[in-house]
Amino acid sequence: MAPILPININSTNLNALSTIKPAYKHLINLPPAGVFSDPIYRPLSITFIEYQDGDRLGFVLAWFSMLPFIYIVALCTLILFRRDIQTIMYLNGFFLSGIINYYLKITFKQQRPERTRDRMDYYEIHGMPSGHAQSFFYFMTYLSIFVILKSQIPGASYVCSIRHRCFILVQFIAAILVAYSRVYLYYHTIAQVVVGGLIGVIFACIWYYFTNYQFIKYVPFITDLSLAKYLLIRDYSPIPHIIHFQYESEYAEAKRCRERYVNYSRDQILTNIP
Incomplete structure (x- = not known):
């Protein structure tokens, strides 16, 4: 396999590089030969x-x-x-x-x-x-x-x-x-x-x-x-015994809400009967 030769950047190439937008220059700016300048990434x-x-x-x-x-x-x-x-x-x-x-x-x-x-x-x-x-x-x-x-x-x-x-x-x-x-x-x-x-x-x-x-x-x-x-x-x-209190109060409230919903649905049905 032939060795990879460094890129020869002449004046013509430099003029072409100068037209590249700053946001993309990091994609073509190569580090000096023998220097690893890439950042090191580590997982959390x-x-x-x-x-x-x-x-x-x-x-x-x-x-x-x-x-x-x-x-x-x-x-x-x-x-x-x-x-x-x-x-x-x-x-x-x-x-x-x-x-x-x-x-x-x-x-x-x-x-x-x-x-x-x-x-x-x-x-x-x-x-x-x-x-x-x-x-x-x-x-x-x-x-x-x-x-x-x-x-x-x-x-x-x-x-x-x-x-x-x-x-x-x-x-x-x-x-x-x-x-x-x-x-x-x-x-x-x-x-x-x-x-x-x-x-x-x-x-x-x-x-x-x-x-x-x-x-x-x-x-x-x-x-x-x-x-x-x-x-x-x-x-x-x-509030003493908080877990038991939360269970009892939330269970009772959910039961009341279900009963209100059932009663409301029954009333609606009776109202719509001709």
Whole structure:
């Protein structure tokens, strides 16, 4: 194969190039010989999850690694439709946890497993503590505390109690699988996910206490603001057993709406009878 020779740009070519519009000059301006001036493109590392080709378990665990981002999308959707202070603070805790994780990583400066270091163009080099483990254990712990303290009904049936316990157990198993997936896919060491999980649990307890026992004092002032009313921001914290209350009230309202619709349709039919 003949070698590729550099383009000889003479005065005639330069005159022709000068007529090209500025918006398209980057398409024909070649870098100097031997210089790679093209920008380096990197994927967003937090969503770039790899697994070994043909590894079915790795494929499943890669999806478990995506659970924190699925939770974020679910929370944003819930905030959009419910707009309650508790859920907004729940999501704010995740962002604050991410900031803490970032500064802990640059403080510890502990590298990821050796197999991942070959792909450092795609991932940040520091891995202590694991961000995935920290974020999902935060989600799991905060939600579990909320279910225990805000959803349990005194004198409720045994089935209701079992349902809450099963929900918390499923959350715990999912958090363990998220942490295990980070080790299995060679993104973190066992120590990194353990420390990340512990930090997530501790921070969730602190953030829940701050939200429900300190910040809650200022919520009435916030919800009375004109902007909060315009955005329909609301506070459910004074309502005990909020999940049960929302179910009962919304179920009763939906039933009343159905009955009104049936009665209206019947009246319309009777009116139209000659």
